Amino acid sequence: MDDPIIRLDNVEKSFGDFRALKSISFDIARGEFFSLLGASGCGKTTLLRILAGIEQPTRGQLTIDGKPMAGVPANQRPTNMVFQSYAIFPHLSVRENIGYGLVYQKISKAEAKARTDEAIELVKLEGLGDRSAHQLSGGQRQRVALARALVCRPKVLLLDEPLSALDKKLREEMQQELRSLQRTVGITFVFVTHDQEEALTLSDRIAVMAGGKVLQIDTPQGLYERPNCLDVAEFVGTMNLFPAKVTGVDGAKAVAAGDPSGEFAGISAGRPAAVGDTVFMAVRPEKIAIRAGAGQAGRNQVAGRISSVSYLGDRSHYLVAVDGLAAPVAVYLSNLAGQGMVGTPGADVTLSWDETSVLVLDRA
Amino acid sequence: MSAGSTRTGLSLLSPAFLVMAATLLAPVVALVVMSFWSQSGFDIDRSFTLKNYARLVEPGEGVVWYGIRFPFAYPVPAVLMIKSLAMSFVATICVIGLAWPMAYFLAFRVIRNKAMWIILLTIPFWTSYLLRVFSWKIVLGFNGAINSGLMWLGMIKEPLEFLLYNPVAVMITLAHSWIAFAVLPIYVSLEKIDRSLLEAASDLGDSRWTRFRRVTLPLSMPGTIAATLLVFIPTVGDYVTPTLVGGPGGMMIGSLVQQLFLRQDNAPLGAAVSIVMMLIIAALVGLFLWLIGYARMRKRIG
Numbered sequence: 001m002d003d004p005i006i007r008l009d010n011v012e013k014s015f016g017d018f019r020a021l022k023s024i025s026f027d028i029a030r031g032e033f034f035s036l037l038g039a040s041g042c043g044k045t046t047l048l049r050i051l052a053g054i055e056q057p058t059r060g061q062l063t064i065d066g067k068p069m070a071g072v073p074a075n076q077r078p079t080n081m082v083f084q085s086y087a088i089f090p091h092l093s094v095r096e097n098i099g100y101g102l103v104y105q106k107i108s109k110a111e112a113k114a115r116t117d118e119a120i121e122l123v124k125l126e127g128l129g130d131r132s133a134h135q136l137s138g139g140q141r142q143r144v145a146l147a148r149a150l151v152c153r154p155k156v157l158l159l160d161e162p163l164s165a166l167d168k169k170l171r172e173e174m175q176q177e178l179r180s181l182q183r184t185v186g187i188t189f190v191f192v193t194h195d196q197e198e199a200l201t202l203s204d205r206i207a208v209m210a211g212g213k214v215l216q217i218d219t220p221q222g223l224y225e226r227p228n229c230l231d232v233a234e235f236v237g238t239m240n241l242f243p244a245k246v247t248g249v250d251g252a253k254a255v256a257a258g259d260p261s262g263e264f265a266g267i268s269a270g271r272p273a274a275v276g277d278t279v280f281m282a283v284r285p286e287k288i289a290i291r292a293g294a295g296q297a298g299r300n301q302v303a304g305r306i307s308s309v310s311y312l313g314d315r316s317h318y319l320v321a322v323d324g325l326a327a328p329v330a331v332y333l334s335n336l337a338g339q340g341m342v343g344t345p346g347a348d349v350t351l352s353w354d355e356t357s358v359l360v361l362d363r364a
Numbered sequence: 365m366s367a368g369s370t371r372t373g374l375s376l377l378s379p380a381f382l383v384m385a386a387t388l389l390a391p392v393v394a395l396v397v398m399s400f401w402s403q404s405g406f407d408i409d410r411s412f413t414l415k416n417y418a419r420l421v422e423p424g425e426g427v428v429w430y431g432i433r434f435p436f437a438y439p440v441p442a443v444l445m446i447k448s449l450a451m452s453f454v455a456t457i458c459v460i461g462l463a464w465p466m467a468y469f470l471a472f473r474v475i476r477n478k479a480m481w482i483i484l485l486t487i488p489f490w491t492s493y494l495l496r497v498f499s500w501k502i503v504l505g506f507n508g509a510i511n512s513g514l515m516w517l518g519m520i521k522e523p524l525e526f527l528l529y530n531p532v533a534v535m536i537t538l539a540h541s542w543i544a545f546a547v548l549p550i551y552v553s554l555e556k557i558d559r560s561l562l563e564a565a566s567d568l569g570d571s572r573w574t575r576f577r578r579v580t581l582p583l584s585m586p587g588t589i590a591a592t593l594l595v596f597i598p599t600v601g602d603y604v605t606p607t608l609v610g611g612p613g614g615m616m617i618g619s620l621v622q623q624l625f626l627r628q629d630n631a632p633l634g635a636a637v638s639i640v641m642m643l644i645i646a647a648l649v650g651l652f653l654w655l656i657g658y659a660r661m662r663k664r665i666g
């Protein structure tokens with residue numbers, strides 16, 4: 001990447017014997033909304049704190065805006081952070097909190113006040129300037145934390161699960177606001193979340209992390225359509241997995257015999273599969289067609305029996321039990337006009353899908 | 365809170381209230397009542413009089429003490445009051461000055477075995493107050509540890525007499541006796557500070573020192589104020605320390621009250637002195653809290 005705002009080169013972090021981050025290398029582009037996605041404990045916060053300068057990497061190089069960050073303390077970095085706990089100063093008013101970092105900007109008092117006002121308006125806290133932290137709701141605290149960081153006009157804004165403490169409705173509202181705010185201010189956002197839906201909704205690109213490693217970095221669509229490994233496939237969205245053994249390979253295309261039964265064809269996700277590999281043939285629930293009646297089993301086609309149906313309004317979720325598979329196969333159908341339900345629990349059905357919808361994933 | 369739970373709360377509190385009323389309120393009431401009586405010979409005259417209070421402010425020739433004129437016919441209580449306040453003030457400053465770094469160290473630098481450190485800190489309190497004061501007498505005394513040590517080292521020929529029986533000895537002893545009481549509230553208020561607040565301050569541009577000044581110090585104020593009052597209020601009226609290590613020059617107002625009650629046989633006057641002392645301390649504490657904007661701070665920090 002040319003002229004990235006952030007470059008991580010083999011960054012590692014150990015706490016004693018515990019390796020919290022293992023050889024992290026990637027770039028973040030200017031103006032990008034970049035998310036770190038992963039289960040709790042995978043090292044997202046640690047990575048963010050290294051970017052902020054609160055934590056020092058054990059090894060490796062971090063460059064922000066072209067400058068190496070080794071030895072640069074947090075207060076001299078062009079980054080600001082929205083903490084997971086918001087870290088609102090309890091002894092200061094909303095206005096004093098938001099203006100906290102402005103004393104270090106070379107601006108006049110009047111300009112500082114104008115910028116504070118502007119930030120208060122930006123995050124819709126008008127009229128609350130004189131309140132203190134404990135008189136604010138969770139959503140309002142989150143806005144104060146956001147304004148306090150943005151008002152310093154950092155080159156990079158770091159956000160550590162800023163929405164996880166909010167209820168669902170407020171969270172969705174704030175997601176929209178965050179996204180449009182990021183477009184307005186044009187600052188690079190590095191956003192930490194464990195919520196894959198949130199990451200998919202907001203981000204330009206997402207790094208999926210597990211166990212201190214980055215598994216895949218891609219656009220939301222790329223992650224969903226072309227996960228490069230089993231962990232990513234399972235973490236992002238729902239995935240049906242059919243264990244199989246590869247019997248034929250043609251470039252990226254692979255044919256595999258189902259284990260214990262069935263026959264599948266699909267496209268290799270990471271490195272091309274080789275004959276004899278034990279793999280999962282992976283299919284997203286919405287790519288599967290479902291037909292009433294026990295049809296002939298064939299390539300990318302299995303017979304099963306509906307074990308449950310959930311009607312969700314715009315779509316229905318079917319769980320179909322297939323002989324030889326431990327987990328039932330999930331099938332999502334849009335409830336389009338004129339389309340009735342396929343069947344009720346207990347009904348025999350046939351599932352089929354296109355080979356371009358099948359990913360061949362290494363069985364870990 | 366509903367009426368029911370208020371009642372439950374009150375009934376739960378009532379044993380504590382009773383004990384407090386018996387041990388705190390009753391003596392104060394007795395003291396107030398007594399201060400309006402008078403002593404005549406060996407008997408106490410129980411008719412109401414203001415003469416004890418009048419005696420304390422009765423104009424007269426007076427004395428000059430450290431350049432301050434006390435124009436009273438009976439100036440001893442006034443002089444001792446001012447002197448006690450000054451000595452307690454200095455002792456309190458010393459206590460807070462020593463306790464603060466200890467509390468800070470405990471809260472921010474000690475990671476493991478915090479409980480052990482806190483227990484170590486309280487070890488001096490396993491012995492009685494009297495014993496601790498006595499031990500200072502041994503340290504500072506004519507044949508005490510400092511004098512024998514210095515003489516053994518050949519640094520002095522004669523024991524230093526100025527170590528004991530003066531206001532400085534009283535202040536050192538007071539400071540030592542109260543330091544652990546001051547460390548604990550300061551420690552608690554520092555320990556309570558969310559570490560992410562400090563990280564946020566750094567992130568927003570603070571250096572270590574500005575962060576200390578802008579976040580740590582203000583957030584420690586409730587504990588620091590509590591510690592200040594906890595030391596200042598009881599030391600003003602202390603009489604054990606001045607009696608044991610103060611000598612005639614180190615006398616404080618508490619010593620006078622004790623003398624009035626026990627030796628000079630004028631309990632009503634002693635009661636009046638106590639009451640006036642209590643009122644002055646209360647007024648000073650009120651003024652202090654008002655000056656530092658305690659109400660506003662409490663609203664914020666809670």
Ligand SMILES: Nc1ncnc2c1ncn2[C@@H]1O[C@H](COP(=O)(O)OP(=O)(O)O)[C@@H](O)[C@H]1O
Pocket residue numbers: 015018020038039040041042043044045046047
């Ligand atoms: N200061 C620390 N000392 C020891 N272990 C830590 C420290 N900070 C984080 N860890 C460990 O590093 C791992 C990653 O933590 P973190 O980055 O907070 O994860 P996440 O934010 O993804 O939930 C966790 O297992 C955590 O216990």
Ligand SMILES: [Mg+2]
Pocket residue numbers: 041044045046160
């Ligand atoms: Mg975290």
